[in-house]
Amino acid sequence: MTDANAPSALDPTFPEAVLGRRALERLDLLLLTVESLDLNGGEAMLWATRQLGFETIFPNRVELWKRRCHNPLRRSTRRGQLSAVETEALIRILCVMADRLYPMLHQLLSSREPEELTRQRWALVNQRLRDLIEERMNLRRGAIQRFLGSEPQDPMLRQLVLTLALAAGPGGVDRLRASLLDPTP
């Protein structure tokens, strides 16, 4: 598990990663995917926050929710950018959550699982993610409309699940951070 190597919240070695608009959208969407995979995902995120020693950054669920609301696609969005420490904390929480959900991610991505079972699993995750998006995102945004109007087998959901699987674990933090800092093409 990642917690053994978790640095303290005020670790000066934290990289100065300030995310742009697209990266904030992607990070929040990945956290939303975690919630669609884990029905108790909100509570689990709080648990991960405490486990990683990030209580000073996110003392309660409201503070965590407020940081996630920097996503411009949210229904109730907040202006401004996340600080580098907050960004790093969210990335690490996401990687711990992905690590915890790894068996489920593996099942979804494996081609050795029975085809019908895999199809039903994807349909379930897809439906949960759509419900969460409809509940929390601004439905007038083009990106949200495109996602909700896409086919259930849309490659975007697979890419989200694959991202979580490849970012899970201790080595995933650096990889995910670098990928979030990619420039917008």
Add this chain to the structure above:
Amino acid sequence: MLKQSYRYDQTTARLEVEGLPDFSAGHADQAIGILSAWRLKIVGASELEGKREHLEALMRVVIPYVRLRLSGVVRSIGELNDPVRMVPDGLQHRLDLTSGQSEVPPLSIQLDDAQLADLVRCLDALRGDARVCLSWPAIQHEPLPRRDLVERIPLMQRLTAPLLGGATVIVLAVLGLLLPLPEVQAPRPENGAEVNPETPISDPAQGDGER
């Protein structure tokens, strides 16, 4: 026995390393400072083993490949005759292994996304294990250059905007050429009305009432 063996297990992959502590470097009894052997078992494929440099080559290829996939970039890592190469193969990934010995045929292992994730987690676990005191190749994860990311956008989508822009410019230029030019007429001075270019200036010595 001083020989140590550590195992990193995932659902479809198992990586095992064996070695000895390097007492000259001050390692503890449980540490591995000299790698003597490693084995990688991927479900559905033959067991791999080799020297330390082969394991390092595997790390240098698999970890950057995964980094690219995280950004949605589908590209091979490694050259054709390199000992290890990762190649995208449809929805799957192919791990090509070429032995340094000419009598050993090259080996290809097909991996799905789940197996790729398992493999990279095994390598991550080994690199992060404090008991294995080996200096692994440094792999820095940096944001990708813009040109790499552009490749993930379909060619038609990439070309639509410049093609539309170019077509619009051409159409407007052709329309502009088709418009008739107005005839240029030389100005004709009228004979009757002579224009006195000089502005009448009153004599400053004159009084207001005399003007």
